[in-house]
Amino acid sequence: MxxxxxxxxxxxxxxxxxxxxxxxxxxxxxxxxxxxxxxxxxxxxxxxxxxxxxxxxxxxxxxxxxxxxxxxxWNWFDPDVIVWQSQAGLTREFLRDLQELRRVVEPAAVRIAAQRATLEDIAGVEDAYAGMKRAVEHGGDYVSHDLHFHQRLIRACHNRMLVQMSNALSALLRTSFEISTTRKDGPRNSLPLHREVLDAVIAREPERAERAVLVLIDGAREDIDAVLASRRPLPRLDSPARRLRAA
The missing domain is CATH 1.10.10.10 (Winged helix-like DNA-binding domain superfamily/Winged helix DNA-binding domain)
Structure with a gap:
């Protein structure tokens, strides 16, 4: 708008x-x-x-x-500030801070989610995963479904403070996901890693869920490092999410 x-x-x-x-x-x-x-x-x-x-x-x-x-x-949890930074140019320092923040917050939230997630929570994460899978197989908006996947996982921990942080982290997470999708076969390769996180939560295995999401986060860091090394243009968050082409 x-x-x-x-x-x-x-x-x-x-x-x-x-x-x-x-x-x-x-x-x-x-x-x-x-x-x-x-x-x-x-x-x-x-x-x-x-x-x-x-x-x-x-x-x-x-x-x-x-x-x-x-x-x-500056309030780095404010979506406007993140968008302005993407317009001005995403820096290595900003991306480093993002990855470190994810590594602190998300594994803890997912570990708790594996203990507290309701059937409704799991259905929401399943729905987001299905959207990611459709985008990989038939083309479409992978990034938005990926974002919903992680948001719903964090909300499934039912910790009010972590849930509020999830809302604030949305723009930060989208930065990472937009970069990951610029890598050839990045979304397709990450799909089974997302499935492993979801399966661990469904199985009520907190340690397995925590390990699985750490694999995802570290893979995202490698994607970001590779894109930075390639000197390809970084995404702008004031534009619509990048859409995948049909396989």
Missing amino acids: TKNVHGQALDYLGVAIVSGRYPPGTAMPPEPLLGEELGVSRTVVREAVKSLVAKGLVSTGPKVGTRVLPPQQ
């Missing part, structure tokens, strides 16, 4: 900050100048700046104006 004026102004300023056009510690131009640059009213600029404050990108105050904060203070 096309974003409204506020959304467009927010995206413009967000990308400008993440890309380094307004470096950390510097002051952004005053509202009237930003309004002229974007072709919007001061009210729109003011609302966009408020959103940037909420996302941890800037701070405001009397006599100091609007100052860009260091990346360590």
Whole structure:
């Protein structure tokens, strides 16, 4: 959907900050100048700046104006921040942080899911897996089904804090999945690995489930390293998910 004026102004300023056009510690131009640059009213600029404050990108105050904060203070669980980073260019540091975060959170959640998943939870993961399989065999949107697979697995742990983290991790996970699908036969090769995770959860075998998802995560890291080494363009998350061609 096309974003409204506020959304467009927010995206413009967000990308400008993440890309380094307004470096950390510097002051952004005053509202009237930003309004002229974007072709919007001061009210729109003011609302966009408020959103940037909420996302941890800037701070405001009397006599100091609007100052860009260091990346360590940005809300990296905010989907907008992740999209802006993909537009500005995914860095090795960002991708490293993503993989390390996945390796900490997801195996623990899947281990718990193998103990707590309900029949409804398992049916949801099965449905996501079936969508991945259809995309591999007949073409289609593999990435969205892959994302649903991992989201539903984490939700199946029934830990409210981990579930909330799952919602925040969605954009981060999509980054990894988009990169993996750019590798030849990447989705086809990962399909049995996903099946092993699901079978371990169904069998109520926590240690097996944890080991299986670690294999998936480490495989994703290898995919990312290979794509980075090849210097191929990295995906942008403001575009529709990449669709597989029919086999």
